[in-house]
Amino acid sequence: MTFAKTSSHAAYADRYTSTFDLFRALRDDSTPDTPAALTEALLPEVKESFWLLVSSSAVIDRDDIQALRMIVERAVPSGVSVALTVGWQPQRWSLPPQSPPTGEVLDRVWPLVLAAQLIRCTGEEAETFFGTRDPVRMHDKLPQKPAVLISDAAGGLHWCIGGRHGSLDGSMLQDHELFLAQLLDNLSTHPQLLGNAGPSTDAIAHPDGLAEQLRTAAAASASPHQMTN
Numbered sequence: 001m002t003f004a005k006t007s008s009h010a011a012y013a014d015r016y017t018s019t020f021d022l023f024r025a026l027r028d029d030s031t032p033d034t035p036a037a038l039t040e041a042l043l044p045e046v047k048e049s050f051w052l053l054v055s056s057s058a059v060i061d062r063d064d065i066q067a068l069r070m071i072v073e074r075a076v077p078s079g080v081s082v083a084l085t086v087g088w089q090p091q092r093w094s095l096p097p098q099s100p101p102t103g104e105v106l107d108r109v110w111p112l113v114l115a116a117q118l119i120r121c122t123g124e125e126a127e128t129f130f131g132t133r134d135p136v137r138m139h140d141k142l143p144q145k146p147a148v149l150i151s152d153a154a155g156g157l158h159w160c161i162g163g164r165h166g167s168l169d170g171s172m173l174q175d176h177e178l179f180l181a182q183l184l185d186n187l188s189t190h191p192q193l194l195g196n197a198g199p200s201t202d203a204i205a206h207p208d209g210l211a212e213q214l215r216t217a218a219a220a221s222a223s224p225h226q227m228t229n
Contacts, residue, residue, distance in 0.1 A: 018049060018050040018051055018184060018185045018188035018189070019049060019050070019051040019053050019083070019181065019184050019185065019188075020042075020045055020046050020049040020051065020052055020053065021053045022042070022046070022052055022053060022054045022058060022068065022071065023053075023054060023055050023057055023058045025042055026038070026058060026061075026064050026067070026068075033063075034063070035063050035064075035066035035067040035070065036067075036070070038063075038067040038071075039067050039070040039071055039074070042067075042071060043071055043074060043075065046071055046075045046080060047074075047075055047078050047080060049080060050080070050081060050184075050187075050188035050191075051080070051081055051082075051083045051118075051184050051188060052071070052072070052075055052080050052081070052082050052083065053083045053085065053184070054068065054082060054083070054084055054085070054112060055084070055085045055086070055087040056084075056085075056086050056087055056088060056105075056109045056112070057087055057089060057092055058112075059108040059109060059112065060092055060093060060108075065108065068112075069111075072115055076115065081117040081118070081194075082112070082115045082116045082117060082118075083116065083117070083118040083119075083120070083184055084112050084113065084115075084116035084118070084119045084120070085120045085121070085180070086109075086119070086120070086121035086122075086125045086129060087125075088101065088121075088125050088128065088129070093105055100128050101128065101129065106129070109129070113129075113142065114142070114143070114144065115144075116144070116146050117144065117146050117147065117194060118146055118147040118148075118149070118184070118187075118194075119138070119142075119146050119147070119148050119149070120148075120149040120150075120151075120180055121149075121150055121151075122150070122151050122152075123150055123151065123152050123153065126138060126150045133150060133152075133158075134158075135148035135149070135150050135158050135159055135160035135165060136148075136160045136165050138150070138160070139160040139165075145195070147159070147160065147161040147162065147187075147194055148160045148161075149180070149183075151176055152170075154170045155170025155171075155173060155176075156168060156169050156170040156173070157170075157173055157176070157179075159214070161187075161193060161194065161195075161205060161210060162192075162193050162194050162195035162204065162205025162210060163195050163204040163205060164204065164205050164207060164210055166214075168214065168218055172218040172221075172222070173218055173221050173222075174221050174222040175221045175222075176221065178220055178221040179217050179218060179220065179221035180217075181220075182216065182217040182220035182221065183213065183214070183217035186213040186216060186217055187213065190209060190213055192205070192206075192209075193205040193206065193209055193210050193213060
């Protein structure tokens with residue numbers, strides 16, 4: 001498998017108009033059953049979003065894999081960026097708790113990794129899937145040079161975005177899901193902070209601009225009422 005806000009499906013969208021949560025949409029009982037029908041139903045709103053948010057769980061079901069492949073292949077060329085939350089849950093794959101991903105799991109997840117412009121994972125997931133807990137090394141080893149967010153056991157966050165890197169203390173991040181949602185929204189309005197990297201180049205984001213977007217996302221995670229619509 002390879003992967004090269006206004007609509008009738010508004011209920012599927014994240015509260016941020018910049019982000020379309022594909023896994024949530026796939027789990028909605030009102031979605032069509034076939035991959036082709038799913039693609040046609042969801043693609044218009046996906047194309048109106050800056051981010052297509054997916055997780056590794058989106059490639060458990062083979063029909064979902066087909067729909068995801070078709071959506072990504074048609075959405076990315078139109079300018080949509082993929083944000084991947086690894087979210088490794090072995091039980092969902094019928095594996096014992098604490099199991100590492102099998103070869104089949106990696107075969108299914110890796111195309112998503114290579115399509116992603118932002119990857120979020122825990123330190124354990126980073127070690128398991130990418131062989132490192134260092135966001136800079138993870139960023140450097142992937143050909144598309146994605147933004148990388150790695151959370152640690154103490155609740156802190158280590159990041160590499162647009163060629164810059166740093167950390168946020170856990171005391172600043174009360175809710176990592178709210179932080180991610182706000183950061184995706186911020187980056188959708190400041191896409192230059194993601195850089196324009198390739199296999200041999202790496203743009204450097206403006207440090208003050210990036211710091212500001214990280215601060216506002218951290219503030220939103222501590223005070224949900226500060227989040228923008």
